[in-house]
Amino acid sequence: MxxxxxxxxxxxxxxxxxxxxxxxxxxxxxxxxxxxxxxxxxxxxxxxxxxxxxxxxxxxxxxxxxxxxxxxxxxxxxxxxxxxxxxxxxxAIEGTLAIGSFMTLAPAFAPQIIAGFRAQYPNVKFRFEEGTQEHLFDGLRNGRHDLALLYSVDLPADLDAVSLAHFSPHILLPAHHPLCKRRKIALGELAGEPLVLLDVMPSRTYFLRVLAAAGVTPEIAFSSPSLEVVRGLVGQGLGYSILITRPHGDHAYDGEALAIRDIADETEDGVIVLASLRQMRKTRLAIVFEDYCVRHFEKLKGRS
Amino acid sequence: MxxxxxxxxxxxxxxxxxxxxxxxxxxxxxxxxxxxxxxxxxxxxxxxxxxxxxxxxxxxxxxxxxxxxxxxxxxxxxxxxxxxxxxxxxxAIEGTLAIGSFMTLAPAFAPQIIAGFRAQYPNVKFRFEEGTQEHLFDGLRNGRHDLALLYSVDLPADLDAVSLAHFSPHILLPAHHPLCKRRKIALGELAGEPLVLLDVMPSRTYFLRVLAAAGVTPEIAFSSPSLEVVRGLVGQGLGYSILITRPHGDHAYDGEALAIRDIADETEDGVIVLASLRQMRKTRLAIVFEDYCVRHFEKLKGRS
DNA sequence: GCGGAGCATAGAATAATCCAATACAAAACC
DNA sequence: GGTTTTGTATTGGATTATTCTATGCTCCGC
Structure with missing residues (x-):
């Protein structure tokens, strides 16, 4: 003392x-x-x-x-x-920002966001980490992350989230699949088909919920926690998949051609949010970053 | 704030x-x-x-x-x-000690004291400075020195002093001077002789006071603030001197032989003290050093 | 001496700190 | 699902620090 x-x-x-x-x-x-x-x-x-x-x-x-x-x-x-x-x-807008991102979102959005923000605020340092939804919840709660980029599925009540973008799910098929001829596919048409499921929480529950809403009980042929593995399995003709994330290009890692089709049914959108701990008073830097993310996704939407 | x-x-x-x-x-x-x-x-x-x-x-x-x-x-x-x-x-007995010493005392005592103390307490550092009495008073008062080694002559009331040693004054003569034959010299015998005066305060007043007490009004032939210059002048036969400090050896810097004789009269002793500012609360280190000095001078006395 | 400069002390008001007791919220246990 | 456990926040009251104004005290310089 x-x-x-x-x-x-x-x-x-x-x-x-x-x-x-x-x-x-x-x-x-x-x-x-x-x-x-x-x-x-x-x-x-x-x-x-x-x-x-x-x-x-x-x-x-x-x-x-x-x-x-x-x-x-x-x-x-x-x-x-x-x-x-x-x-x-x-x-001031400087210091360090610890950001977490859901695994499948990270490669699609994090690099652009971080690079764009640093261009505007060069004195800001980032600590970046990707993980499962649970890992991110935990990270927010024990101070490992200031903010986390994730889907607003099963979001616990102790988190706040600002909505960044809505994405509709789509169907992924092997390029030679008969259903590929259709521009849009009704979920009911997939009833007998084998499903390759992206098996990571909360994506798993979300996809199953979307299918259940259309009265489809899927036949899960394969499942993997890796988006690229799922795309590879579909490319090999082992089934269809339902996904939100759309990587650039229509080929799997092994070069097999893939086809992406919209869903004819009305579906629950996947909502991407920037989450933070509700009880946490945000720093000015965190607020500015949050704001930047909102504007960044608005721009993306306007472009597509 | x-x-x-x-x-x-x-x-x-x-x-x-x-x-x-x-x-x-x-x-x-x-x-x-x-x-x-x-x-x-x-x-x-x-x-x-x-x-x-x-x-x-x-x-x-x-x-x-x-x-x-x-x-x-x-x-x-x-x-x-x-x-x-x-x-x-x-x-603890460590740290730094800022010691001041009266000029003519410094070469005679300071090296021994400092070396001896450091042998006992190796973690103590010294800042050492010599100067005139006034310079030392000033140094104690404005914090330049913790303690000062000086003569207790005209000691201001705001200083405390512990007495270390009493030294009687002696007469310094050229080796061939007639009075050298005597073992002791009465001050009255010096009445007509030219005096080489160590002209530094407070030594000057002290020596003149000793002579005045014996009824001698000296004829000041030369004066110098340097002890070695005074000894040199005496060695050259330009007069006698009255001094307290006794350097080792009976030769001046230039090799001329000198003679030292006691004074027959009862004289006021020169008292060497370790002075400190009265209002200053001493550190433990300062107290230990003070104590060491007292014992050091006691040992010197016992040896002579 | 006597006035001026400047630190210390006294006493009162305010604010900070502390404690004991209790309220409260989530977790864990049955 | 309720009850207990665990651990933090709050409340109210006592103690202690900090602050103020006013005054005392001591040396300096004239």
């Missing part, structure tokens, strides 16, 4: 610099006895006489006072730096 | 380390609400939310809290270092 206070050190340093208790007090805008008492208490608590009192002509630091105050000066300077930084953290 | 306190930072760091307000409070031996209130206030004052509260399972640092607390940790560590040092300064 520390026995002295930063206030006492500030006063003592000002006294040393000005050679006067009264002038130091004036510099801080406090009464002279406040400073007088503060240094008296400081001396008592560190057990050293810091100042020599010259009646009617101020004070000067004692030898041990000089040694003490030299180190105290470092301490106070460090404290002032910290204060300046926190002042900046409240208002 | 700093808006947060070291106490708040200490509490916040302990909370972060233990992940719990209650355990942090226990570690400091204070009640849990004290810590709770302290971090609430700290958050208000720095304008950042530092912790995320998990009901029923403690708290964890928020992302901006992690960044803030990392720097706060430096600050508190520095503050603790400073406290440890001041604790040591009060009790």
């Amino acid at each position: 520390l026995r002295y206070t930063l206030r006492q050190l500030e006063y003592a340093l000002a006294v040393q610099e000005r050679g006067s208790v009264a002038r130091a007090a004036a510099a801080f805008g406090v009464a002279q006895p406040s400073v007088s008492a503060a240094i008296a208490k400081l001396e008592e608590q560190v057990g050293l006489q810091l100042f020599i009192r010259h009646h009617a002509q101020g004070v000067t630091a004692a030898p041990q006072g000089v040694r003490f105050l030299a180190e105290a000066r470092n301490l106070v300077a460090l404290a002032q730096d910290l204060q300046r930084e926190t002042d900046a953290a409240g208002t | 700093l808006r947060y306190t070291l106490r708040q930072l200490e509490y916040a760091l302990a909370v972060q380390e233990r992940g719990s307000v209650a355990r942090a409070a226990a570690a400091f031996g204070v009640a849990q609400p004290s810590v709770s209130a302290a971090i609430a206030k700290l958050e208000e004052q720095v304008g950042l939310q530092l912790f995320i509260r998990h009901h029923a399972q403690g708290v964890t640092a928020a992302p901006q809290g992690v960044r803030f607390l990392a720097e706060a940790r430096n600050l508190v560590a520095l503050a603790q270092d400073l406290q440890r040092e001041t604790d040591a300064a009060g009790t």
Whole structure:
């Protein structure tokens, strides 16, 4: 337990610099006895006489006072730096931002967003991490992330989320599949077909819900937590898939051709949100980033 | 003016380390609400939310809290270092000691004392300075010296002094001077002789006072503030001198032989003291040094 | 001496800090 | 699903710091 206070050190340093208790007090805008008492208490608590009192002509630091105050000066300077930084953290757009992203969203959106934001605010550093929905919830709750980019599916009540974009699910087919001839596909038509399911929460529950809403009980032939594996399996003709994320290009990793078709039914959209912990007071930087993301997705929408 | 306190930072760091307000409070031996209130206030004052509260399972640092607390940790560590040092300064025998010495005493005593003390307390550093009596008074009063080695002549009332040694004055003559045949010389015998006066305060007044007490009004042929110059002038046969300091050996710098004779009269002794500013509370180190000096001079006396 | 300069002290008001007790919310347990 | 457990926030009251104004005290310079 520390026995002295930063206030006492500030006063003592000002006294040393000005050679006067009264002038130091004036510099801080406090009464002279406040400073007088503060240094008296400081001396008592560190057990050293810091100042020599010259009646009617101020004070000067004692030898041990000089040694003490030299180190105290470092301490106070460090404290002032910290204060300046926190002042900046409240208002300035700089510092570090810890962002989490749902795995399948990360490659599609994170690079653009981060690069665009850094172009505008070059002093901002990013810590970026991708993970499952649960991992992100956990990250927000224990302070690993400031904000997280994810789907608003099964969002816990302790999180806040600003909606960034709505995406409709689509059907992914092997290029040679008979249904490919249709521009739009009704979910009912998939009833007998084998499904390759993207098996990662919350995507899994979302896709199954969409199919169930159309009265389809899918026959799950394969499932994988990896988007690219799912696309590869579909490319190999092992079934269809229902997905939201649309990677650029219509080929799987192994080169097999894929076809993307809209769904004829009315479906529940997948909503991409930027989530944060409700009880968390956001920094100015976080607010600005949130705002940037909203505008970024608006621009994307206008373009398509 | 700093808006947060070291106490708040200490509490916040302990909370972060233990992940719990209650355990942090226990570690400091204070009640849990004290810590709770302290971090609430700290958050208000720095304008950042530092912790995320998990009901029923403690708290964890928020992302901006992690960044803030990392720097706060430096600050508190520095503050603790400073406290440890001041604790040591009060009790331990280490640190720096600023010693002043009267010019003519310095070469005779300072090297031995400093070397002897450092042999016993190797962690003590010395800042050493020699000067005139006035310079030393000034140095004590404005904190340039912790202690000063000087003659207790015309000692101002605002100084304290512990007596180290009494030295009788002696007569210095050229080796071939007729009076050299005598073992002791009465001051009256010097009445007509030219005096080479060590002209530095307070030696000057002291020597003149000793002569005046014996009824001698000296004929001052030469004077110099340098002891070695005085000895040189006496060696050249330009007069006698009355001195206290007895350098080792009976030759001047230029090799001329000198003779030292006691004074037959009862004379006022020169008292060497270690002076300090009365209003100054001494450090433990200063007290130990003072004590060492007393014992050192006692040993010298026993040896002669 | 006597006035001026400047720190220390006294006393009162205000603010911070502390404690004990309690309210409260989520989690865990049955 | 309710009940207990765990851990933080709040409340109210006592203690202690900090601050103020006013005054005392001591040395300096004239």
